Amino acid sequence: MxxxxxxxxxxxxxxxxxxxxxxxxxxxxxxxxxxxxxxxxxxxxxxxxxxxxxxxxxxxxxxxxxxxxxxxxxxxxxxxxxxxxxxxxxxxxxxxxxxxxxxxxxxxxxxxxxxxxxxxxxxxxxxxxxxxxxxxxxxxxxxEGFAGYEHVKEGLGKISAIVKAARETVHERTIAFADKYDHASIIYTVGSGANWFQAYGLAICSLMEMQWMHASYIHSGEYFHGPFEVTEKGVVYYQMMSAGKNRPMDERSLKFIKEHTDDYVVVDAVELGLGAISEDVVDYFNPILFYAMSCEYRAALAHNRNHPLETRRYMGKVAY
The missing domain is CATH 3.40.50.10490 (Glucose-6-phosphate isomerase like protein; domain 1)
Structure with missing residues (x-):
């Protein structure tokens, strides 16, 4: 279509x-x-x-x-x-x-x-x-007219290649992450902007549903309004660093996380190539990139945990 x-x-x-x-x-x-x-x-x-x-x-x-x-x-x-x-x-x-x-x-x-x-x-x-x-x-x-129209169209033409390269970049990192955190007691996923629901999705779908791991999601802008009080060693943070207008919120939460625990992973859209998309529309491409990265990290966890991503305890198994 x-x-x-x-x-x-x-x-x-x-x-x-x-x-x-x-x-x-x-x-x-x-x-x-x-x-x-x-x-x-x-x-x-x-x-x-x-x-x-x-x-x-x-x-x-x-x-x-x-x-x-x-x-x-x-x-x-x-x-x-x-x-x-x-x-x-x-x-x-x-x-x-x-x-x-x-x-x-x-x-x-x-x-x-x-x-x-x-x-x-x-x-x-x-x-x-x-x-x-x-x-x-x-x-x-x-x-109504949209000044960024052509830039979005250009971005749609670029994003597949960006995602493919990013997958190669993070491959070894996902293995290291899984080796260290495949039995973490809880993983907090942190993100903002258009990417906020990727933090939500990684927590509730990839970790809780597909891996039966305890997880919760935190908006980077809300991190300092309660959640930062539980930041300590042994509590794992998966920080999504978006490209675009909301990046300062992610930078602020990451700075505090780094100061108070060593148990974190950073997935950075700028480092992974999203800077190739025009700055005025790059915010809207964060979800596509970060979904792909979440798939890589959850696959590494599934391998280490010997828990296939398709395994379910309740979904499609019992009445609900």
Missing amino acids: DAKKVISDILAEKKEIKDVYFVACGGSLVDLYGADYFIKAESSTIHSSFYTSKEFVLNPPKQLGEKSLAIVCSHSGNTPETVEAAHMAKDRGAAVITLTHAAGSGCDNDRFIVWVYPWDDDELVLSPMGITLDLMTELVQQQ
């Missing part, structure tokens, strides 16, 4: 979009946060909101209606509350784009604009993170 045509067709019908709602669960919800952040930062005419699917269904926003766009994502395409959310948004008059990896699934329905994406770790620009950034760039450009 083509993002420019999708948005052009929606605007031809709706004339204007006033609200965008990003709706999903778990890892799919993590994938949507960067695009939500983009709209909040770059649009003067569009309001953006970010919902877990069941909350969207149980307590739908009053503004949801004819001038709304709902972007609903389920990798499997059959997450019950996500499919329900898509239908509810459509019933309320919104344009609905569903993103799924699974053709023929519940999200692949003629009621919606369906985007079935491939899943290729070497081409994350084709994943929901890249697709939604492309869609929202088109929406802002077509509805």
